[in-house]
Amino acid sequence: MKKLIQATVAIVIISLALLYTTKLLNISGGKTGKDILTIYNWGEYIDPALLKEFEKETGIHVIYETFDTNEAMLTKIKQGGTAYDIAVPSEYIIEKMLEEDMLIPLDHTKLPNLKNIDSYFLDLPFDPHNKYSIPYFWGTVGIVFNPDKVGEFDFHSWQDLWDPALRRQVFLVDSAREVVGIALNNLGYSLNTTDDSELAEAEAKLAELAPNVKAVIGDETTQLMVNNEASVALTWSGQAADMIFENEALDYAVPHEGSNLWFDNIVIPKTSKNVEGAHKFINFMLEADSAAENADYVGYSTPNKAALALMDEEVVNDERFYPPIEQRETLEVYRDLGLDYIGVYNEMFLRFKMSIR
Template sequence: MKKLAGLFAAGLATVALTACNEEKAEDKTAAEAKPQATNQTVHLYTWTEYVPEGLLDEFTKETGIKVEVSSLESNETMYAKLKLQGKDGGYDVIAPTNYFVSKMAREGMLAELDHAQLPVIKELNQDWLNKPYDQGNKYSLPQLLGAPGIAFSTADYKGDTFTSWGDLWKPEFANKIQLLDDAREVFNLALLKLGKSPNTTDPEEIKAAYEELLKLRPNILAFNSDNPANAFISGEVSVGQLWNGSVRIAKKENAPIDMVFPKEGPVLWVDTLAIPANAKNKENAHKLINYLLSAKVAEKLTLEIGYPTSNVEALKVLPKEITEDPSIYPTTEVLQKAQWQDDVGDAVELYEKYYQELKAVKN
């Protein structure tokens, strides 16, 4: 869920060092840090928020398989850790965001899924399947959908105030806007405003987007991807870029908040479930994926963290205040205009370079 600012700007070596330091901070040797595979234990590497207390108890009760969970803090760190493991393996199920699925699949880091072992597929939203990042869902299945939009305090603004991403550039929002602290998310605003692809690798287009963002800089109060809903809940911020799941969190706290998706559409991401190529327990990994995507578990997770689930059966039991809220569950019209965020290869370093320069500019 937390799409942290790209760490590739400093190169894979730096990310790998970060991964190693995390293990050292836990006073573990490399050997101790590596999960030890057993037939009755599955090692799940996923976002912390995606495993609320008690979520896995029934799986263990039903199957006798224990689940050891490692907290995933960024796609970049996950990628680096799997690279360090090499063929030795360690994790059985991972939760990469879609644009890392395509990258990892190209590099041979993901195992092909056996759809015969995943009957839950028939319960998944067909509109979420067979996307460009993983044609035929050969390597991954979607779990939760992220859709950033323009969030606003209903005490201060009306929804029709915001029809385009370009509205954020208006002088009336000077020093008022919170943006997500993520290079790609921020550049998406300018690229869409300019009519360019959010997945461009053209240096000139990326530079043009940076120059457009410099014009927006006086309006930016803060960059925040660490619980970005909190600033809306506290009233510190009244307008900004926000993920749909964060809107649900704020509404649960009775914050006066709503969100719209501009006419250019959102740039979607989806957190998936996949099996590393070096996983030692692929059979039980399939069982865990099947469980995590099931209607019962999907319902619990969406209730907890707000993001739309891929399981259509869960929609039948989820409260309408979630499923019929267009700020959380984008409408068909919005989804038709949306684009999917994808891997941009080495161009991510250029995005990150300009992003750090943007953040360094003082208002």
């Protein structure tokens, strides 16, 4: 009887395994291993038509998943439940991933289209010689506003956000680095400071901003601005571009004191089961026409110099979204602060949010 039970259990386990395998094969169109590429990217951060084109060109089936924050992406990859072949982290998270030995070095011989990337965006401190990452999109943090609602304010300075005339009109993104960052920029301090006295000053500065803050929210800001239900908001340049596309009355500014210059980048995690396919995908996205189509769809700034020649001149000459090098020199790239100071920034941000009434 015991042997019969063991045999029955074994049959059930095998049957379940076969059902699970069949389910996976159905999801992936019957393809396995090197015929599948699993991509982990931000939401609405690629033109779906390009994924279909890549599948048609290579015969590789794409499984596409999205994340909302760098931290969520990092945690899920570390857990190892899904074998992601491609991920798109921001620069400071790449430093973290390298510290934890989570990335595969890139084979540049398989990326001939890397020549299309503007050299300004290569060999940056978070990944010297681009050994592990390739630039995908870049942009700034700034202020989107409705001139008809804010009167004389042009937001040439961060201090404009603190003006009493804007009481309960300012919307902020729900992100610690960006919100703490505007206070640090206003005070002339580094966005990557770990000086406790500077951070204390920044927290006090944020407390002074609280009466002007209407809410700390996420993507809802876009529709509020587009529908003229909000007058001013902290946002990323690509989101601002989307808002302005929908509502031409809006404008976007990066204050003169400086701001964040951010980069999202394509990497190959060590979870990858299709490193060859991952390189093919990266090289495909580096093609000038692919990058141009993607930038047009997503709305963020492309580092692909060859793509710029294929894009609308009005777009690529708009210095609000493609700031000149002189302005970029006032901007700062986020660095990994380490676990302790990430906690400090998050706690500051939480206390600030709790102070808003």
